[in-house]
Amino acid sequence: MGVGAGRTAGRWPGVRRFGGRGPDSGAPGGRDRERGRGGEPASARDGSAVRSLRWLRALLAVLVTAAVVVPLTAAVRPRIPAPAPADLPPVTAATLEGAYAANRANAGLAARMAAGHGDRRRAAADRALAAPSRRLLAFDGRxxxxxxxxxxxxxxxxxxxxxxxxxxxxxxxxxRFRTAAAALHRALTRQAxxxxxxxxxxxxxxxxxxxxSTTAITPDRADEAAPDLREFVRGLPGVTGPGSRLTLLCHxxxxxxxxxxxxGLDVDDLVLLGSPGTGADSAADLRTRARVxxxxGGGDWVAEVPHTDVDLFGTTVGFGTDPVSPAFGARVFSAGDGGHSDYFRPGSACLANLARIVLGATSEVTHA
Structure with missing residues (x-):
């Protein structure tokens, strides 16, 4: 849910409790693929055919690898025990500090349970989130x-x-994800x-x-997450007040x-970074009042991914129109020469532009 009322178990329930389901590296820090292999046919049509063939081969490789590796990985690592999320009333500005404290305490308990289970990595991650300085609006260690x-x-x-x-x-x-958020906040503080x-x-x-995995090339996880994101955003005005402006940054x-x-998202700006597509043919098809x-980045391997979607054995594979293409109709801005994990890199042109968008200084945004 958002920062408001609870949701049925199994969905994102915002501040009250999280669901039980369970950069890429979707956060900065992942490894970028090598680009520019050369040897493409001179004809644009032939080049397109070569890229499609590579895409098909890559898809088959992912499907086969996922079918073998992912089940084995799940079998090797048993489920990590953790407490249910803290049972909190809807969070408001007045109760925010209490919510932070309750979620830190829950993270501390999750750390002790993970340590008792022998999972040092998760225990360390949970322990860090339980530190007194952390502001956890919600937490679920399961x-x-x-x-x-x-x-x-x-x-x-x-x-x-x-x-x-x-x-x-x-x-x-x-x-890695936290590093990106902290970098953006520092940039906002400097530029505000x-x-x-x-x-x-x-x-x-x-x-x-x-x-x-096959889930990385289909919209299934996104379909599951969308209602939870909507509810989370819907609850924010109860914490920040109705006058605040909201930007959604999606990597x-x-x-x-x-x-x-x-x-249905009540946001002012929607920013797509290193996007493989959104599943929509155009920005207008997103049906949002937000500026899109x-x-x-010039070194992002996503540029080599065919921006299309196909039906494969009854499942949609791919995410449609390239969001930086003229056909999509978004406001395309400069991200510099960075790779897939560099959008929030301190000192980068992209981070400066992101801060300008969040702050509403849209006339100062540099364009690609």
Missing amino acids: GAGRAAEVFGDLAHADRVAVLVPGSDTSLDTYG PAGTGTAVIAWLGYTTPATV SYGSVVCGRAAD WAAR
Whole structure:
């Protein structure tokens, strides 16, 4: 759910409790693929055929690998025990600090349970989230884990950014996602006009797909996550106040989640970063009142992924139109020469542009 009422078990329930389902690296820190192999046929048509053939081969490789590797991985690592999320009433600005404390306590208990289970990695991740300085709007240590962490003074923020991560983001790899959110908040603090309050929320509110799996090339996980993201966003005005402006920043597979959730999201700006597509043919098809932005770094391997969708054995594979293409109709801005994991890199052109979008300084955004 959002920062409001509870949801049925198995869905994202925001601050009250998380569901039980369970960068890519959807957060910065993942490894980018090598680009520019050369040897393409001179004809654009032949080049397209070669790329399609590579795409088909890559797809088959993913399907075979996922069928073998993922089940074995799940068998090797038993389910990590963790407590149910803290049972909290809907969070408001007045109860925010109490919610932070309750979720930190829950993370501490999850750390002790993971340690008793012998999972040092998860125990360390949970223990870090339980530190007194952490502002956890929500926490669920079960399965891959979920969390929503705040950077800044959310109750008094005029500008709020919510980050939605891509694949391979879980509590075990959360540090990379957190680094991105912290970098954005520092940039906002530097660039904000005097008297403007800012906050960033790292929303790990869904079970992200593994990069090497069939779920990374289908919209299934995004379809599951979309209602939870809508509810989370719907509850934010009760914490921040009705005057705050909200920007949704969606990285990689997270842009598929945002695309599925866009219809009905009350946000001012929707930003797609390193997106494989949203499942929509155009920005207009997202049916959102928000300004839709898109960017892709010059070194991002997503540029080599065919932006199409096909029906394969009754399942949709791929995510449609390239969001940085003219046909999509988004506001395309400069992301520099960075790779798939560099959109929030401190000092980068992309991070500066993201801060401008969040702060509403849209005339200062540099375009590709």
